[in-house]
Amino acid sequence: MLIPPIVRMRTVRRKLFFNGATHVATPRKNDKGMEGYRTGRFPEGSILVYDFLKTEDDAYSEGRTNESARRFTSVMVKDSKRYSATGGWGFEEFRGDSQTDRMIGAEAPTKCYACHTSQKDRDYVFSAFRK
Numbered sequence: 059m060l061i062p063p064i065v066r067m068r069t070v071r072r073k074l075f076f077n078g079a080t081h082v083a084t085p086r087k088n089d090k091g092m093e094g095y096r097t098g099r100f101p102e103g104s105i106l107v108y109d110f111l112k113t114e115d116d117a118y119s120e121g122r123t124n125e126s127a128r129r130f131t132s133v134m135v136k137d138s139k140r141y142s143a144t145g146g147w148g149f150e151e152f153r154g155d156s157q158t159d160r161m162i163g164a165e166a167p168t169k170c171y172a173c174h175t176s177q178k179d180r181d182y183v184f185s186a187f188r189k
């Protein structure tokens with residue numbers, strides 16, 4: 059599975075808390091992704107990227123959440139022909155800061171798509187812009 063280089067064109071900062079606030083997740087999208095968020099249908103070539111960052115232990119204990127090192131990035135790429143088996147989206151995760159060290163590969167249908175199918179009516183995307 060080939061994933062294009064991660065595109066960092068626009069940034070939407072939003073913090074999510076998993077496992078007792080040990081991660082910060084920051085969604086990013088390219089312009090096509092932005093169109094999908096506006097219209098509810100994501101055009102071919104849309105790229106959605108989630109950064110999963112560690113949090114600073116010290117800050118957390120003080121009631122603040124500051125970003126630290128990157129744990130991995132989760133990526134979704136819209137290519138309906140290539141990824142027809144998984145809702146038209148390619149799913150992958152890259153270890154640490156790497157854009158080549160893949161953590162998912164052929165397991166995307168069970169490790170990613172299986173959960174994202176619950177959002178079928180929203181083109182398999184969970185997140186939305188906060189109004």
Ligand code: HEC
Nearest residue numbers: 106107108132133134149150151162169170173183184185
């Ligand atoms: C158990 C359910 C579950 C699994 C498994 C899962 N995701 Fe998600 N994913 C979510 C949820 C929930 C969100 C939205 C979080 C939010 O914005 O609050 C999300 C968000 C995302 C986003 C941002 C776009 C969106 O849909 O909001 C990407 C990219 C993503 N996931 C990729 C992946 C990849 C790649 C995998 C497999 C390695 C994966 N996900 C596995 C539940 C899941």
